[in-house]
Amino acid sequence: MENEMSKSIGIMMNPKSVAIIGASPDPDKVGYSILKNYLDLKYKGKLYPINLKEDSILGLKAYKSILDVPEQVDTAVIAVPAPITPNVLDECGRAKVKSVVVVTAGYAEVGNSELEEKLVSTAKKYNLPVLGPNCVGVMDLRTGVDTLFLPSYKFDRPEAGSLGFVSQSGSVAGTILDLIGGESIGLSKFVSYGNASVIDETDILNYLADDDDTNVLIVYLEGAKKSKDFIDVAKRIGKKKPVIIAKGGATAAGSKAAHSHTASMAGNYQIYEAIFEQAGFIQSNDLDEMMGMAKMFDKQPLPTGNRVGLITNGGGTGVLATDSIYRNGLALADLTDSSKEYLRKVMPPIVNIRTPLDIGGDADYGRFNEAIKTVVNDDNVDIVAIIALFQTPGADSRVAQAIGNYAAVCKKPMIVISEGGSYTEMHKKIIEQSGIPVYSSPEMAAKVMAAAVKYAEFRKNSEN
């Protein structure tokens, strides 16, 4: 449930004022990038750069200390060298700052536990909600909040949307945000939490469970600090929205690596797996797969069964997709007699009226349209899957549009499989803009559909 810590994340996401301690006029410094982000995103609140030597930075008046700032600050972002962070945090406590993000690294993750304990005891002394240390912080594109110190030209910043993202790791966060930036999905809120020495994953998940902007959540976790609380929040959030999770440290060696990364006790993976399973979390080891899952859950309704109505304009790809469908516990739909009858009338004689419905390498938008219309309206179909290979003679932008037209009318989940080079990529974008996710490989598509079926069953059972 909501507590002081999770409330503080709400403050970080929509603060009236932000102090950046360690703000710098040097473009190579972390404190420059952070200040620049808020300016670039047109953050509407007050910005206070804190720097011992400068009078103004990026056109804003700078202060020597947080104690000099003329108002109580909602969020302080600390980007100063590790050894002086406890002192700076003490000042934040005295200044009654409402929330703190420490992006600085060099604590327990490199064996410097003493420094981290000092940070924690200072936070406790003032009851300060602190995110980090050793993290890249928070992002909310609607309010103009972005503490990521990764140079903005190096990654494609996402647009605002409904996908929430929690990451213990800054590098995984950078990669995923970069990937989201290239996809047709948008971000609601992002939180990275590094060593989780004060605010931890449980607090963050509690906040995002109740956040109305977030429909789907992706999580990269190395280890949970408070296992009982984690189980409680996992159960609560899993019933409310789909959570796609990757657990770093699934193997003994990976667990050891996690310890020297975020000082996490990655623990016994089997236990985590059991918790995730019970909470209805969707597990994935691969960031590409996580993105694939996110696209499906963010944009498409949950399926009511596992019967896939598969249409293809490529025979071999249809065979591979059929294999993938059955390998992943799904089945091909057997179309109703009336569908078959209709298709026999409108398809050329070379088309076998069965699933996979191979409409031929010469299929144009008209033939695609007839096939999709029939499958979308067929009562034996739970999920509509369309293989559209744009290397073929008949496939062009009219095919992409014909598919996209069904996004608004189809009440069932729809996905597209399409793989290829630049011409194909162009058409995939057209389809994705309509809200239908496109996957390169039949195997990935089948995994995503299977995850949707599994989560739909979980939700149904948890409502009973």
Add this chain to the structure above:
Amino acid sequence: MENEMSKSIGIMMNPKSVAIIGASPDPDKVGYSILKNYLDLKYKGKLYPINLKEDSILGLKAYKSILDVPEQVDTAVIAVPAPITPNVLDECGRAKVKSVVVVTAGYAEVGNSELEEKLVSTAKKYNLPVLGPNCVGVMDLRTGVDTLFLPSYKFDRPEAGSLGFVSQSGSVAGTILDLIGGESIGLSKFVSYGNASVIDETDILNYLADDDDTNVLIVYLEGAKKSKDFIDVAKRIGKKKPVIIAKGGATAAGSKAAHSHTASMAGNYQIYEAIFEQAGFIQSNDLDEMMGMAKMFDKQPLPTGNRVGLITNGGGTGVLATDSIYRNGLALADLTDSSKEYLRKVMPPIVNIRTPLDIGGDADYGRFNEAIKTVVNDDNVDIVAIIALFQTPGADSRVAQAIGNYAAVCKKPMIVISEGGSYTEMHKKIIEQSGIPVYSSPEMAAKVMAAAVKYAEFRKNSEN
């Protein structure tokens, strides 16, 4: 071993003359695309368009029949409607054409077995080597041969190289050729064979086993016609070069779909798996994965063991990669004492001297260079794997170049893991141009490294 059929493929790849039966001046027609391909690729032999109505096509003199052509033709490409193909093939027999490609579809794969039998009996009558029907034919970019009737603007045509490709399916072929076109690998020879009614996969593999232009082979197979001959050629080729194979029809439903696709008896998958295993073939169900494997085997030496020297500039990605490495039967290398000693000297104190060697999110090209140099020269390392995340402050094109510089000097296999948006893609290209394959996901990279280790062991055992 080489026979008349496999010799005929050699003729198709380097013919002195080509007749295109069904050549057309209409850009929407298959017979136009094929003729245009040969012209675009500056094919140096004689081209004979055959068309009942036209006097000339694309500036070339056209003939009414293959029997009117003034010389014996090396290859006839037949692109006329299915019902008249037996007659056209009979004329090819009378004209003593040396090899024939039938791209037309509409035979056994749609239940028209009678027509296919007629085609086969005509081929037998004249002892004609026929590729197809229901295929997209052959491609050799060095000689200017390309019978693919897929519109060339729709896919990125590959460059010439050393990767051979055999596909029973035209759609899978189109997709893979399109993917190769976007990768830094080149194609030696491509053969698609559809219904395999005369020339079959065994003939093609026999030809490519002895083809010096082909170092690595990727194969999409639905079913083998002659199982004993197939086993023989599989064993022979697996010992000579790496073969990456995807088998369509691995499940019962997929097998049924394969039958209505290329009239294949996809058969019992367990038997195929056993054959592939015995022949040292690398199996994959996913075209992305096949491409990933192809890049590794085409460009990198085989590893002498399974110990991975993993360098990373991202902690979380290092954890995920470690999990993937162990999940796929590989291990992290324990660096030698002298390597560790050296690294302690040159790395900043924040770097833990262990594998994964996390050189920090602020690592620049100098730090990358020191780390790579040490790992490349470490006797405990069999495979060098570098995670280079370009979203980080220190990573730029100098890092990509620093990595690329080792391509020429490193005697061990090297791979890079890098994932992200447009800035990352730009740098991946720089690295791949040096010959080092780059993978988006740690899981994919680990699968590829594990396949290389397995194939290296197979080769070692088969030499003993």
